[in-house]
Amino acid sequence: MTLLEVEDLVVQFYTDDGVVRAVDGISYELRAGETLGLVGESGAGKSVASLALLRLIRAPGEIVRGEIRFGGRDLLACSDDELRAIRGSEIAMVFQDPDAALNPVYTVGEQIAEAIRTHEDVSDAEARERAIDLLERVGIPDAPARYADYPHEFSGGMQQRVVIAMALSCDPDLLVCDEPTTGLDVTVQAGILELLADLAAQSDTAIQLVTHDLGIVAELCDRVLVQYAGEIVERAPVEELYYDPKHPYTVGLLASIPRLGDDSERLATVPGTAPSLVDPPTGCRFHPRCPYAEESCARRHPPLVETDTEPSAGDADPDPDPETHLAACLEYTGELEDGLDYEVRVRDGDRRERESNREPNGDERRGDSR
Numbered sequence: 001m002t003l004l005e006v007e008d009l010v011v012q013f014y015t016d017d018g019v020v021r022a023v024d025g026i027s028y029e030l031r032a033g034e035t036l037g038l039v040g041e042s043g044a045g046k047s048v049a050s051l052a053l054l055r056l057i058r059a060p061g062e063i064v065r066g067e068i069r070f071g072g073r074d075l076l077a078c079s080d081d082e083l084r085a086i087r088g089s090e091i092a093m094v095f096q097d098p099d100a101a102l103n104p105v106y107t108v109g110e111q112i113a114e115a116i117r118t119h120e121d122v123s124d125a126e127a128r129e130r131a132i133d134l135l136e137r138v139g140i141p142d143a144p145a146r147y148a149d150y151p152h153e154f155s156g157g158m159q160q161r162v163v164i165a166m167a168l169s170c171d172p173d174l175l176v177c178d179e180p181t182t183g184l185d186v187t188v189q190a191g192i193l194e195l196l197a198d199l200a201a202q203s204d205t206a207i208q209l210v211t212h213d214l215g216i217v218a219e220l221c222d223r224v225l226v227q228y229a230g231e232i233v234e235r236a237p238v239e240e241l242y243y244d245p246k247h248p249y250t251v252g253l254l255a256s257i258p259r260l261g262d263d264s265e266r267l268a269t270v271p272g273t274a275p276s277l278v279d280p281p282t283g284c285r286f287h288p289r290c291p292y293a294e295e296s297c298a299r300r301h302p303p304l305v306e307t308d309t310e311p312s313a314g315d316a317d318p319d320p321d322p323e324t325h326l327a328a329c330l331e332y333t334g335e336l337e338d339g340l341d342y343e344v345r346v347r348d349g350d351r352r353e354r355e356s357n358r359e360p361n362g363d364e365r366r367g368d369s370r
């Protein structure tokens with residue numbers, strides 16, 4: 001069942017340097033209970049896209065256009081009151097900095113209990129009991145005693161657990177996590193990720209997860225969106241993205257040979273720099289950095305299309321199946337003359353090597369890539 005549907009979302013910031021189109025016409029959907037990863041290098045617009053879901057874009061920024069349908073309502077058309085009711089009860093957010101999400105003058109227990117009472121008519125005693133249950137559920141040892149502690153009495157990792165407990169207090173349908181473990185040390189990260197993985201597996205809560213970390217994506221996500229310069233350039237189920245990436249930018253990100261189910265692996269750095277969002281490159285925004293760019297790439301903006309069908313130069317055909325592998329590259333509209341030529345080597349946990357070769361003219365040898 002489709003839970004969230006984003007259509008043609010555009011977010012701009014009005015700065016001294018000009019109009020920054022941080023999110024430029026993205027469309028995607030999220031089904032109940034699934035975990036969707038949003039990856040891409042710094043400045044691609046991942047956080048802005050996530051904040052826009054709850055209309056949390058502040059001046060000098062603005063949502064210029066688009067639709068965000070959630071459970072049948074258009075969040076961009078809701079009243080502020082309606083939106084406030086949805087925020088925290090149906091959609092909850094977890095950001096990178098737990099410190100900023102917690103109020104230093106109240107105990108963590110009070111804050112969680114308060115979050116519960118905001119959305120539900122329960123007695124103080126019941127709110128307290130539920131808050132303690134939540135603290136236990138997110139792995140805070142000695143929860144009844146820690147209820148009365150203040151945020152500064154917790155470590156960063158424990159604070160993030162508290163934030164997640166608060167986010168879960170109203171059993172949201174959608175949890176938006178933006179770099180939830182960045183800044184925490186590695187062992188603490190592992191604990192938080194395990195918690196999120198449990199949540200993803202055990203509850204009906206859908207998760208939209210923004211991260212730089214491909215190891216995290218491999219571990220937690222069902223599907224992945226790759227964002228580049230405000231646009232989605234590839235969309236695929238997680239295994240397909242790793243074993244059979246279709247967009248040259250994704251191939252660049254994966255160049256570090258990520259290992260599925262293995263330790264975290266940061267995204268590789270793609271040579272060149274992220275383009276200006278004030279005056280992005282013409283045609284394909286990735287073309288100045290793309291090893292396969294041809295003259296047409298500077299002229300024609302590639303639509304996000306299915307990668308497995310016969311190439312056609314038509315416009316994007318919105319496919320109702322979110323599992324379909326999509327990429328925005330002229331290769332898939334049949335407009336690239338020489339085709340893509342890359343090799344993806346992925347070693348999985350068993351150390352078996354899988355290869356996927358792409359040769360000029362789109363003649364693809366896949367080996368045992370599936």
Ligand SMILES: Nc1ncnc2c1ncn2[C@@H]1O[C@H](COP(=O)(O)OP(=O)(O)OP(=O)(O)O)[C@@H](O)[C@H]1O
Nearest residue numbers: 013015020022041042043044045046047048049277
């Ligand atoms: N408050 C703001 N004022 C002006 N421009 C902004 C503001 N917030 C974001 N932007 C612009 O939007 C672009 C996208 O920012 P965003 O934070 O979404 O990137 P990101 O993909 O989340 O990057 P990171 O991985 O570093 O978090 C930035 O490059 C910046 O130019």
Ligand code: NI
Nearest residue numbers: 046047048178
């Ligand atoms: Ni961000």
